[in-house]
Amino acid sequence: MELFWLAISTIAIGVFGCVAWFWGSNWILDKIYPPRGDRAGDNIRRANQIRPWLFLGPAIVFLTMYLVYPVLDSLWRSLFNSDGAQFVGADNYLWLLGDDKFQESMLNNMLWLLVVPALSTLFGLLAAQLTDRIKWGNIGKSLIFMPMAISFVGAGVIWKFIYEYRAAGETQIGLLNWIVTQFGGEPQIWLTLPGWNNFFLMIVLVWIQTGFAMVILSAALRGIPEETIEAAILDGASPLQVFFKIKVPQIMGTIAVVWTTITIVVLKVFDIVFVMTNGQWGTQVLANLMYDWMFRGTPDYGRGSAIAIVLMILVTPIMVWNIWNARKEVR
Amino acid sequence: MEGMAGQKSSLAWAVNLAAFLLVLLWTIPTLGLFVSSFRDRDQISTSGWWQSFSGSEQTGFVRSGTADDQVQQDGVYVIEGSVVEGSQELSAWGTGARQPAEFQPGDTTEIDDGIQLTVTEEGTYRMTSAEPFELSRGERIFTTTISPPEFTTENYGRVLTAGGLGRAFMNTMTVTIPATVIPILIAAFAAYALAWMQFPGRALLTAAVVGLLVVPLQVALIPLLRLHNDLGIGKGYIGIWLAHTGFGLPLAVYLLRNYMVGLPREIIESARVDGATDFQIFRRIILPLSFPALASFAIFQFLWVWNDLLVATVFLGNTREQLVMTGLLRELMGSRGGEWEILATSAFISIAVPLLVFFAMQKYLVRGLLAGSVKGG
Numbered sequence: 001m002e003l004f005w006l007a008i009s010t011i012a013i014g015v016f017g018c019v020a021w022f023w024g025s026n027w028i029l030d031k032i033y034p035p036r037g038d039r040a041g042d043n044i045r046r047a048n049q050i051r052p053w054l055f056l057g058p059a060i061v062f063l064t065m066y067l068v069y070p071v072l073d074s075l076w077r078s079l080f081n082s083d084g085a086q087f088v089g090a091d092n093y094l095w096l097l098g099d100d101k102f103q104e105s106m107l108n109n110m111l112w113l114l115v116v117p118a119l120s121t122l123f124g125l126l127a128a129q130l131t132d133r134i135k136w137g138n139i140g141k142s143l144i145f146m147p148m149a150i151s152f153v154g155a156g157v158i159w160k161f162i163y164e165y166r167a168a169g170e171t172q173i174g175l176l177n178w179i180v181t182q183f184g185g186e187p188q189i190w191l192t193l194p195g196w197n198n199f200f201l202m203i204v205l206v207w208i209q210t211g212f213a214m215v216i217l218s219a220a221l222r223g224i225p226e227e228t229i230e231a232a233i234l235d236g237a238s239p240l241q242v243f244f245k246i247k248v249p250q251i252m253g254t255i256a257v258v259w260t261t262i263t264i265v266v267l268k269v270f271d272i273v274f275v276m277t278n279g280q281w282g283t284q285v286l287a288n289l290m291y292d293w294m295f296r297g298t299p300d301y302g303r304g305s306a307i308a309i310v311l312m313i314l315v316t317p318i319m320v321w322n323i324w325n326a327r328k329e330v331r
Numbered sequence: 332m333e334g335m336a337g338q339k340s341s342l343a344w345a346v347n348l349a350a351f352l353l354v355l356l357w358t359i360p361t362l363g364l365f366v367s368s369f370r371d372r373d374q375i376s377t378s379g380w381w382q383s384f385s386g387s388e389q390t391g392f393v394r395s396g397t398a399d400d401q402v403q404q405d406g407v408y409v410i411e412g413s414v415v416e417g418s419q420e421l422s423a424w425g426t427g428a429r430q431p432a433e434f435q436p437g438d439t440t441e442i443d444d445g446i447q448l449t450v451t452e453e454g455t456y457r458m459t460s461a462e463p464f465e466l467s468r469g470e471r472i473f474t475t476t477i478s479p480p481e482f483t484t485e486n487y488g489r490v491l492t493a494g495g496l497g498r499a500f501m502n503t504m505t506v507t508i509p510a511t512v513i514p515i516l517i518a519a520f521a522a523y524a525l526a527w528m529q530f531p532g533r534a535l536l537t538a539a540v541v542g543l544l545v546v547p548l549q550v551a552l553i554p555l556l557r558l559h560n561d562l563g564i565g566k567g568y569i570g571i572w573l574a575h576t577g578f579g580l581p582l583a584v585y586l587l588r589n590y591m592v593g594l595p596r597e598i599i600e601s602a603r604v605d606g607a608t609d610f611q612i613f614r615r616i617i618l619p620l621s622f623p624a625l626a627s628f629a630i631f632q633f634l635w636v637w638n639d640l641l642v643a644t645v646f647l648g649n650t651r652e653q654l655v656m657t658g659l660l661r662e663l664m665g666s667r668g669g670e671w672e673i674l675a676t677s678a679f680i681s682i683a684v685p686l687l688v689f690f691a692m693q694k695y696l697v698r699g700l701l702a703g704s705v706k707g708g
Contacts, residue, residue: 004501004505006505006568007504007505007508007509007568010509010568010569010572011508011509011512011513014509014512014513014516014572015512015513015516018513018516018517018520019516022520022610023610026608026609026610030608035608048528048529048609049530051524051528051609052524052528052529052530052533053530055520055521055523055524055528055609055613056520056521056524056525056536058517058520058521059517059518059520059521059580059584060521060536062517062573062576062577062580063539063540063543063577063580063581065558065577066551066555066573066574066576066577066578066580067543067546067551067577067578067581068543069554069558070550070551070552070553070554070555071546071550071551073553073554074550074551074553074554077553077554123353126349126353127350127353130346130349130350130353131350133343133346133350134343134346134347134350137350140350140351140353140354142690142693143354143357143358144353144354144357145689145693146357146358146361146686146689146690147357147360147361148634148689148696149634149638149682149685149686149688149689150361150638150682150685150686151637151638151639151640151657151681151682151685152638152640153638153640153657153660153661153664153678153681154638154657154660154678154681154682155360156660156664157364157660157664157674157675157678158360158361158363158364158678159360160664160674161360161363161364161367161380161675162360162363171377171378171379172379173375173376173377173378173379173380174379175359175363175379175381178379178381207357207360210357211357212700215697215700215701216700216701219701239342264545267547268547268548268549270549270640270641271640271641271657274640274661275640275660275661275664287547287549290549291549291641294552294553295644295645301553304553305553307549308547308549308550308552308553309550311547311549311550312546312547312550315545315546315547318545319541319542319544319545319546320542322541322542322544322545323538323541323542326537326538326541327534327538
């Protein structure tokens with residue numbers, strides 16, 4: 001119950017604090033440079049120079065403190081040894097290059113990067129195209145979109161009921177093994193199957209991200225001018241041709257956006273691996289490896305930070321691309 | 332496809348079927364969890380959830396009554412009783428362990444000299460003999476029974492009253508609500524400044540916000556934890572609220588700015604001409620008009636904070652009192668992998684709230700997604 005009051009009072013203090021800041025600082029600004037009297041014009045001009053920074057102030061403080069500073073701090077820390085006492089230069093990065101687990105993580109992350117965005121976009125496109133053409137399409141869309149609202153941990157539990165293994169001869173309570181045994185196959189411990197287990201983890205993320213891809217692509221498909229499709233049909237194009245030669249090329253830009261957005265999710269993938277295999281059996285990924293170095297056993301902040309910086313470097317091209325695109329929009 | 336009358340109906344069929352299969356494939360995993368959360372531990376560990384809708388088959392044996400139970404009816408000695416419990420249905424029975432399903436319900440057999448045994452479809456048995464019984468132990472009657480589909484809400488009762496889930500639920504709420512409300516306010520003002528105020532460095536700041544959208548959270552964990560320790564906040568709610576506010580801001584500012592830029596210029600210009608200050612314009616015009624964008628972000632942030640594991644694990648500590656629901660689920664998966672019913676039910680409760688929010692406010696969520704970008708993990 002006290003927790004409840006703590007939460008309520010935080011909201012109250014937070015909201016009140018924000019409002020007090022924005023309102024109060026504006027009020028003070030108007031007191032210092034009153035927009036009337038004989039110097040009104042000058043005052044208004046000065047106040048208008050300062051006011052944006054009052055509006056932006058809290059956001060800039062937060063963004064600097066919680067995102068910019070940590071990146072710089074991690075970069076700095078990655079040049080030091082495990083407890084940050086001794087400068088070691090590029091040693092942490094050199095160590096990474098030779099580390100088996102790091103190589104495994106990089107390889108797995110690349111695998112995720114190839115598979116998950118591709119499959120999610122493909123299924124998303126398929127789902128969008130199919131559900132746009134049927135009466136109950138909106139319900140179908142909702143259901144495919146639903147996993148978006150489920151946490152990665154929740155998804156881990158959900159898929160545990162699919163991947164669960166029981167010895168051959170026992171009743172299989174994991175759906176996948178049940179299907180396999182129904183067709184006369186041997187039940188498998190899917191999550192420890194070398195090489196393949198990565199794909200079983202990826203499927204979980206594909207399951208979550210497909211809905212996102214579908215929603216965006218469905219809107220893009222609807223935005224295609226009808227005339228181009230009608231013209232193609234009149235020229236005798238088959239439905240498949242219409243889809244691949246008329247529709248897909250016109251939504252290429254949107255597909256790229258979907259692809260890169262999912263790519264970022266994939267690069268940072270953590271929870272799924274963390275709860276389902278914890279990086280064992282050859283399924284390690286960068287984010288979980290970093291967690292291991294930072295919070296398990298004796299923390300090694302130097303190495304952990306170095307892995308974090310590698311992650312940062314991997315997302316940088318997408319960051320630049322996003323900024324580039326956004327600048328075009330900003331006019 | 333339109334304009335191809337001949338193929339239309341078969342194509343429509345194929346599309347419907349394909350869509351149905353796809354939807355089914357995407358729904359089945361969640362359905363499995365939902366169904367499992369209504370089954371008890373034995374059911375979960377002895378049969379798949381997809382089999383729970385048909386009855387489950389069990390084999391076993393019961394012992395008949397002994398000589399003490401016999402009564403005399405119409406000149407013969409009779410022992411009567413039942414071999415089934417509750418709503419079970421008998422499908423076969425037998426008298427020896429070698430052939431436990433030798434007879435059909437309704438059959439009669441002779442087990443010993445002059446002793447007849449009948450087991451009826453209702454599951455009652457009747458043992459008759461011309462001589463008085465001398466049984467000191469009951470005869471074994473082997474049965475194959477089918478229990479009707481059975482579901483229970485007991486798991487929910489158990490999980491909600493014990494096991495720390497109630498506490499975790501409250502913790503999650505406590506983390507989520509302030510972490511959703513506070514960034515909205517801060518972001519709304521910043522977004523207005525970026526969209527409608529003139530000042531040097533505006534384009535640069537906007538670009539910076541776009542860039543910060545993709546910064547991996549992992550980079551921020553250690554530096555922030557140390558920063559919080561230096562500031563004396565340490566691990567706790569204040570820290571996690573601040574962290575989520577910081578992490579959510581780029582998306583909030585970006586979404587809101589994009590929306591506010593699209594608001595009609597004339598309204599804002601004419602308000603300016605009428606002498607309204609920026610603060611008044613923001614409060615009276617921009618804020619009410621931006622409601623859809625505010626709602627979009629609120630849902631994103633709510634789902635994101637509610638479902639987050641990493642930030643909570645790092646900034647909130649891992650004692651029983653501090654666990655949020657994702658953290659609790661993780662612990663259940665690790666330490667109590669065998670307690671399927673607890674795991675399934677807890678998981679379903681933890682995803683129920685986001686699912687409710689999702690279905691109730693899907694419109695805003697979709698609108699937010701289409702506004703350009705999303706933050707991912």
